[in-house]
Amino acid sequence: MTQTNPSSIADFGCKSPRTEQSNPRDADLAAGRPPYTRRRWISSMASLAAGAGILGSTRDLKGRSQPPEAESGIVDGHVHVWSADTAKYPFAPGFSEKDLWFPSFTVEEVMERSQSAGVRRVNLVQMTWYGLDHSYILDAIAREPKRFVGTGVVPAVSDVSGPAPDRAMEALSRRGIYAFRIRGKTARSPIGSGPGACWLDHPGYDLMFAAGAKHNLALSFLMNTDDIPELDRMCAKFPETPVIVDHLCGIGSTDPRRDEKLTALCGLAKHRKVLVKVGAFYALGKKQPPYLDMLPIVRRVVEAFGPERCMWESDAPKGAEKPHTFLDAVAVIKEHADFLSPSEREQILVKTAGNFFFNR
Numbered sequence: 182m183t184q185t186n187p188s189s190i191a192d193f194g195c196k197s198p199r200t201e202q203s204n205p206r207d208a209d210l211a212a213g214r215p216p217y218t219r220r221r222w223i224s225s226m227a228s229l230a231a232g233a234g235i236l237g238s239t240r241d242l243k244g245r246s247q248p249p250e251a252e253s254g255i256v257d258g259h260v261h262v263w264s265a266d267t268a269k270y271p272f273a274p275g276f277s278e279k280d281l282w283f284p285s286f287t288v289e290e291v292m293e294r295s296q297s298a299g300v301r302r303v304n305l306v307q308m309t310w311y312g313l314d315h316s317y318i319l320d321a322i323a324r325e326p327k328r329f330v331g332t333g334v335v336p337a338v339s340d341v342s343g344p345a346p347d348r349a350m351e352a353l354s355r356r357g358i359y360a361f362r363i364r365g366k367t368a369r370s371p372i373g374s375g376p377g378a379c380w381l382d383h384p385g386y387d388l389m390f391a392a393g394a395k396h397n398l399a400l401s402f403l404m405n406t407d408d409i410p411e412l413d414r415m416c417a418k419f420p421e422t423p424v425i426v427d428h429l430c431g432i433g434s435t436d437p438r439r440d441e442k443l444t445a446l447c448g449l450a451k452h453r454k455v456l457v458k459v460g461a462f463y464a465l466g467k468k469q470p471p472y473l474d475m476l477p478i479v480r481r482v483v484e485a486f487g488p489e490r491c492m493w494e495s496d497a498p499k500g501a502e503k504p505h506t507f508l509d510a511v512a513v514i515k516e517h518a519d520f521l522s523p524s525e526r527e528q529i530l531v532k533t534a535g536n537f538f539f540n541r
Contacts, residue, residue: 254301273312337385365404434466460494
């Protein structure tokens with residue numbers, strides 16, 4: 182893939198549909214027909230060679246195939262986990278078993294089910310029903326710090342005199358939590374009101390952005406494209422703060438505003454600290470594996486941000502529940518995205534998340 186200057190967003194086809202219309206391959210992909218070209222065959226053969234470091238294996242204590250080091254495998258940038266042991270890991274007040282998606286999805290289940298797809302390291306995302314108690318993911322990180330890191334939750338706005346959010350971020354980061362989730366205005370009740378209200382305009386968010394810049398901690402946004410103007414404002418105000426946009430900003434292939442939304446998302450590429458999680462395919466577009474309809478979106482995002490700012494995610498467990506699997510989610514990048522070189526696939530599957538979360 183040719184690398185371009187992220188400040189020239191129009192060059193990536195984010196604003197003009199002509200590039201996409203002139204590319205018959207994208208039409209085939211959107212129609213669910215994977216083109217098997219000579220280039221794809223060559224790229225696939227090269228991937229097998231380059232992938233030896235990703236999928237090469239020895240044996241673990243249970244006799245299962247495993248790479249010599251966790252560092253050599255795919256990094257899943259987004260997995261939700263929780264335990265069935267509610268005595269040891271109780272729910273936050275107001276939550277009960279009725280709120281769970283499934284009875285449990287433990288770190289052991291994650292590694293068992295994702296191993297065949299080559300996943301070796303995972304960013305564990307704090308579950309809502311644990312509230313501010315990060316004990317479950319912190320315990321997992323403490324046991325295997327080379328395999329697990331975390332994304333936590335701290336309140337920027339609170340009615341009680343708790344610790345300042347920047348201090349809470351720093352304290353959690355010392356235990357392996359390096360990102361902190363923020364819900365966009367469209368995903369929560371707004372703080373302000375009126376047409377001029379800015380949903381991040383609060384001293385608590387300023388503290389979080391400042392702490393992110395100071396300690397290299399990411400703010401990870403669950404949002405849609407209507408939230409982008411406010412995030413763009415904050416990224417300009419705090420240009421050194423790492424920011425992660427989750428789940429391709431919710432853009433699917435079947436969205437009638439797809440091109441408009443992609444233009445908005447690609448516009449964030451001008452901020453050099455913004456990264457994008459490329460995944461959650463089970464919830465976007467046609468929502469059916471092998472997710473070929475999502476490839477034109479993946480291509481435009483990777484071209485805008487560059488592979489070094491795109492990280493793969495499964496968004497398990499929902500992203501790994503039948504008919505969805507870790508294998509299918511990985512295959513979007515590893516097998517179907519023939520516009521990526523082997524090194525670009527490795528960057529998205531391994532290095533981007535690996536560099537931010539583990540190589541600190």
